[in-house]
Amino acid sequence: MRLVSNSWVDGDRIPARFAAGRRDGQGVGFSDNLSPHLAWSEIPQGTQSFALICHDFDVPSRGDDVNKADREVPEDLPRVDFFHWVMVDLPATLRSLAEGEFSRGFTARGKSGPATLHGARHGLNDYTGWFAGDKDMGGQYFGYDGPFPPFNDSLVHHYVFTLYALNVARAPVEGAFTGAQVRQAIYPHVLAEATYSGTYTLNPRLIG
Template sequence: MPAALDQIEKPGVVIAKDAPRISVDHWVLADIPADRRSLQEGEDSSGFAKGGKPTGPTSHGVRGANVYAGFLPSKPDMAGSYGGYDGPCPPRNDQRPHRYVVEIFALDIERLVLPEGFTGNAMVDAMKGHVLARGAASATYSRWEGTK
């Protein structure tokens, strides 16, 4: 994601391919039950919800806060907690395709000690020393509307 969040979707602005970037979390889910082998499509989200979805316990794990919790609350009509999954939505004014990675971790403990509304960084810190295995899948996506 562009590091300059105030440039996202700003009329007349083009975010260059080489603009500074930051990594963000579109989904943070901890403490998935060990007997859980899959999530059904839409189980943690049936689409973007204006104002977000709650953080906290669900039947399939504990939701943390995703990236939208960090910058959408500054827009009065979008404020909320933004837990769960809110999918890819790269800015239309960004020349660089965004890379999305889904990671899953097998841990040697059943539950992490995390505060309400925890972030992905807090979850990574809590997992240190407990990771038995991990898997990942990635894809790229762009909504660039300018001349390529």
């Protein structure tokens, strides 16, 4: 199976319009947060649906130094996954997602879900946990919300979009499911998978 995009070149820096955060005159702020174009081909026989996950595997495991102007997040700090997009039940006949089709702008308290376009279902992304307890931003964040890495991180972050071809029409998850739950639930049903990636940073030292 093959996954492509015309939003940026595989492995290159993700344009700011697809990110949740960008640098501005005041430092950093919210960006256009457009969901990217994705298209796929070479589908295995027996595919009944697709699942899509986007995750960043460079997220600091501790927040002590995050977004502090007087220091950087250490490069050797252990890193964890942060899920930016979780979607299941994309129909087997579908072959592409248009740029901006699932997200245009950042929605305080999160986009609605789980029901979404094409009869698919969105899971929660990890901004749900990031904003938990925030009186203005706290809520359930369904669907796509793009990169907004710490502005002082010493590492450039990597974002991986993974499309899975499944042998079931409905993924075995219910309710407000997470990326980790989808990974575990679909594992026995994966016929093939393909990835497309990009990088992003808000650290002026790394932008160059």
